[in-house]
Amino acid sequence: MRKTWILLALLLLCATLMLPAAPKTTLRLWSWNNEGDYPAVFEQIIARFETANPNAEVEIQWVPYTEYNEKLKATIAAGDYPEIPEIHPIHPGSPMYSLYQAGELLSLNDALKTGFPKYFPSALADLTFEGNTYSIPLDVNNLTVFYNKNIFKKVGQKIPETVDDLISLGKALKAGGYMGIAHGAKDGWPAGDLYFQMLAYSDGSHTMLRKADFGKLTWNRPEFIEAALQILKMNANGVFPPGTAAVDYFTGAVQLFTQQKTAMFYPAGSWIVGGFDTGFPEGVEYGLFPFPRISKVQDSASTGGVATNWGVLKKAKNQDLVLAFYRIAADMKSAQILIDHSMIPPYAVNIQAKREILADMIKAQAIAQTRFVFTPELHSQVMSGVQGLFTGEVSAAQFVAALDRVEKTIKR
Amino acid sequence: MRTHRFAGYLFILPALLFFLAFLVYPLLHTVYLSLTEWAGFDLKKITFVGFDNFKLIPPDWIFWKAMRNTFYFVVGTTVFLNLFGLGLALFLNNSTRFTHVVRTLVFIPVLLSPVIVGVMWSRIFDPFGVLNQILEKLGLIQTPIFWLGAKNMALVSIIGATVWQWVGYDMVLYLTGLQQIPEELYEAAMIDGANRWQMFRRVTVPLLKGVATMVILLNFIGGVRIFDLVYVMTKGGPNHNTEVLATHLYEVAFWFNKMGYASVISVIILAISLVFAYLRSRLMSEEKA
Incomplete structure (x- = not known):
């Protein structure tokens, strides 16, 4: 009898071992953020998730930014939903507003009540539309000027506080054989960010951009014109290298800075730190400062917002x-x-950053103003218009006139 | 007899189905979409708006800039591709080891992906790139030329990169044409005392007319549809100075989510291409007749 039980137990064990393991649930993470340290961060978070959930696995699928909307639409239309999609904030005119209109996004208001930290209000505000939060931020960023401390020391210059200081600095750098700020305007978005930065100074209320974005304010206003005039002024006075409209961000501008042809780089944030660490020769130290103010009486301001956020598709x-x-x-x-990995969480943390530059970035987060224009037609025109300011074919008045002309073609 | 006819239809059926599914249907669907408003997500949310989308064309100044740039691009590439293509074909129209090597070298860019060509030329045309460095070292320029960053240079630079990539294709077509001209005609012309220029004008040019017509029209059709090289090199910038119809279409469709209006631009590109395609087939039938 005992032998029979042992035999039966052995048979049961064999049968259990021979049974196929329960299939793992695969979640597909879609992201366009395969630059810098994001892949490493995603992998570490995924590893923690998979340890906590042994029956689940996350597969990263990188989709180029320029094709992302198109591909997401195609998969949704085919009923094949990525479970963890990176999405754009939802507002009228945002590239993914139609996702909201089509009822494809789940409101996360209830989910956010349990198990999530207390996010910075400014981070959640960008992700909330008509009382519903449609995505969860992973990290935030703010855009500042990175500068080469060695070059500054060599030419005996200090951090500029105003645009006029920046122009004087540009002249001193030129005399020392260097150029001013490397800026990849060819890619469009850095050009847009430069404009939003100047607007953060020319519009002290920090409210006009959102109003104009939603068609509630004309662009032909002194604040919008002033921001464009400041770019023209800096460009005319050699703050940027010649031909900036033809320089792309991730190769051209980065190389100008890391090869120490320019002393500064804008827009810089946490995503680019890895690139500079590997690009600079040993011994080069770099730091950051907020973009110089238009006038000394203003407070410093940088622009920023949510860097990466994920949504949940309803189906x-x-x-x-x-x-x-x-x-x-x-x-x-x-x-x-x-x-x-030199990134900034979107909630308060008690963690000391190991590097001075990151600690400065976290501090700068406190003065960050929105850099979002949600209406794609207007955002596109801002980017093209700034390129026109750089090539010298557009005046400040023409810059705002073009935005008003685009506004008239938008059906709201 | 009837069975044979039935079998014939059966043989062409796969090709016909393919043609209907992947050419005729998408084409008709695009025309239909041009009469609708659709954000591109839900097929149930397509609203018929008649010709409303066509009314968006006149005030769309970027469209008109793109149309003008497309025209310049088509003319520029066609002229230079044909000049260099024919020139190279004439130069390499003999069978030596040297000409074989040069022909292969000239043809290699045709095999490359336009994305690779775009990235490569973007690096070359960078304000601090290799081209400006060479020109500076040769003492030809003092300050860098903004190949892709100046209003009047950007489109010209893209035309240059396009010609570099496709000149080998035109060269091969012209070579085929040249090799079909009977040698006796040149011998007869020589006996009549014709010099090289006269032989080229009176023998080569008339007999290459058919090939040249085809090549020119192919260049026109290819030029109207240009997208990849422009998108990689400038994304239509700076300030829309290299915007062409296809890049504008892409932005309207996938950034602005206006599939209806984007379909209008598609229909316009299609109409222009069809005119050239019709001309090509017309001229080729006349040639045959």
Whole structure:
């Protein structure tokens, strides 16, 4: 009898071993952020999630930024939903507003009540539309000027406080054989960010951009014109290298800075730190400062906002697992991962950044103003218009007139 | 007899189905979409708006800039591709080891992806790139030329990169044409005392007319549809100075989510291409007749 039991137990064990393991649930993470340290951060968060959820796995699928909307639309139309999609903030005119209109996005208001940290109000505000939050931020950023400390020391210059200081600095740098600010205007978005930065100074109320974006304010206003005039002034006085409209961001501008042809780089943020660390020769030290103010009486301001955010598609499967992933991505251990990779969590943390530059970036977050224009036609025109300011074919008045002309073609 | 006819239809059926599914249907659907408003997500949310989207064309100044740039691009590339293509074909129209090597070298860019060509030329045309460095070292320029960053240079630079990539294709077509001209005609012309220029004008040019017509029209059709090289090199910038119809279409469709209006631009590109395609087939039938 005992032998029979042993035999039966052995048979049961064999049968169990021979049974195929329960298939793992695969969640597909879609992102366009394969630059800098993002891949490493994603992988570490995924590893933590997979340890906590042994029956689930996350597969990263990188989709180029320029094709992202198109591909996401195609997969949704085909009923094949990525479970963890990186999305744009939802507002009228945002490239993904039609996702909201089509009822494809899940409101995360209830989910955010449990297991998530207290996000910075400014971060959630960008992701909330008509009372519903449609995506969860992973990190935030602010755009500042990075400068080469060695070159500044060599030419005996200090950090400029105003645009006029910046122009004087440009002249001193030129005399020392260097150029001013490397800026990749060819890619469009850095050009747009330069304009939003100047607007953060010319519009002290920080409200006009959003109003004009939603068609509630004309662009032909002194604040919008002033921001364009400042770019023209800086360009005419050699703050930027010649031909900036033809320089792309991730190769051209980065190389100008890391090869120490320019002493400064804008717009810079946490995403580019890795590139500079590997690009600079040994011994080069760099730091940051907020873009110089138009006048000395103003407070410094940088622009910024949510860098990466993820949504939940209403018809996607395994939503509980997806939310579990988001909760892990937003806990203190993940915050440590972000900070270790020079990124800024969107909530208050008690973690000391190991590097001075990151500690400065976290500090600068406090003075960040929005850099979002949600109406794509207007955003596109701002980017093209600034390129026109750089090539000298557009005046400040023409710059705002073109935006008003575009506004008239938008159906609101 | 009837069975044979039935079998014939059966043989062409796969090709016909392919043609209907992947050419005729998308084409008709694009025309239909041009009469609708659609954000591109939900197929159930397509609203018929008649010709409203066509009314957006006149005030769309970027469209008109793109149309003008497309015209300059088509004319520029066609002229230079044909001049250099024919020139190279004439120069390499003999069978030596040297000409074989040069022909291969000239043809290699045709095999490259336009994206690779775009990235390569973007680096070459960078204000601090290799081209300006060479010109500076040769003492030809004092300050860098903004190949892709100046209003009047950007489109010219893209035309240059396009010609570099496709000149080998035109050269091969002209070579085929040249090799079909009977040698006796040149011998007869020589006996009549014709010099090289006269032989070229009176023998080569008339007999290459058919090939030249085809090449020119192919260049026109290719030029109207240009997208990849422009998108990689400048994304239509700076300030829309290299915007062409296809890049504008892409922005309207996938950034502005206006599939209806984007389809109008598609229909316009299609109409222009069809005119050239019709001309090509007309001229080729006349040639045959």
